[in-house]
Amino acid sequence: MEIFKDYIQNFLPSLLAGAGITIQLTIIAFTIALFVGLLAAFGRLSSNKIMSNFFGFYISALRGTPFFVQLMFIYFGLPDIGIELTAFQAAIIGLALNKSAYLAEIYRAGIQAIPKGQIEAGKAIGMKYSGIMRRIILPQAIKNELPSIGNMAILCLKNSSIAAVITVGEIMYQGQILASTTFRHLEVFTIVAVIYWILHYPLKLAVDYFEGKGNKSSVKDATY
């Protein structure tokens, strides 16, 4: 026990510094993803064929290839065509684009699940398509999809660990350095895992809350 306390005291400062970068990475990337994903969803749903096909390809390409590959492509591949990014920038962009594709599909499912009558009711009082989307459809769709969006935020947090491979100084990267210099792999990665778990917990609570709210008549509550 005494020894473990020592480890924590020795490892924690750099791991917590890494956790700070993990949090930054997740918040910035996910915020961008929320907006880009919405754009991609509307592009995908557009009646304009070119637009719809383009965003269909965008979503397919990002969901159909490993995030690891995407990150390597952005950080090591893009400099060949003159786009040089810092590791942190590359990680933000990679994570944001990757999650935007998943979010686009979540938004799309949410929008398509709203009954047609809502659009017709909007039309019948003279609203334009953009107004109907913004004021009638999206608020309902996003509310219904909040649990899925929250789960995507959790995935975003955990996926940010892959940024370690392009030397972003986040928690996983700090862990790897500590482990390879002290050879205390078990201890280091246990602490790393615990920190991830703690970071994810507020998001998990949010997801639970959204699920409870949107699902008042769940199987559990039903009376037979």
Add this chain to the structure above:
Amino acid sequence: MKERGIRAVLKTLHINKYFGEDHVLKDINFEMDAGEIVVIVGPSGSGKSTFLRTMNVLERPTSGDILFMDESILYKKINEKKVHKKGKELTPTRTEIGMVFQSFNLFPHKTVLQNVVEGPLFVRKYEKEQATKEGESLLEKVGLLEKKNQYPDALSGGQQQRVAIARALAMNPKLMLFDEPTSALDPELIGEVLNVIKKLAKEGMTMVIVTHEMNFARNLADRIIFMDQGKIVRNASPKEFFNSTENKRINQFLANIDRG
């Protein structure tokens, strides 16, 4: 007798509608004056709801034209050529025509009052104070002012439909369309909705109502239109309609309704 306006509020000219192979509206010619109440009846699948929905272009006829206040709601003229009105070009007409749906279609994420003022605030761009005042007086008219801060799912079907009527009226429409407004309601809730419609009739509102409530049609309508297989089979006053016996299809329909 009600006083009639001079010009036709709504006029349909040879409208046809196809859903794929299905010919659901067949060469429909129809005209109604300001202040008139027209009730459309007919068996299900006769095209009556589709016909009603063409009147604010929720369905676009495959051919033919519809005039609202003497102006085409389907086409505009560009260099003497007829071009379909699309998207936001349709909205000016729709602001003048209120519609009430069978399934109410209230906005579930907005309160009763927010549902009613949505159009005035964001389409008509009224000041919030004015919109709220008018919205509240409309809710009072349909007897639901005390529910103004509730959400639709806390209301009964009949109450929801009365809110839907208030929402349509809030745009100050020149014509109201009712698409089977009581068909989704429990029997004991039908009366409260019909009473609101009767109130509007007394105020001289121009209305087209698709319904199966024959007594209501008999008492309220200036004219009854009977549709069958996409055609207007009969267009008559209630008195003539219910006394006529020459049309087999109508007699059969009335007999079936009575039995129900």
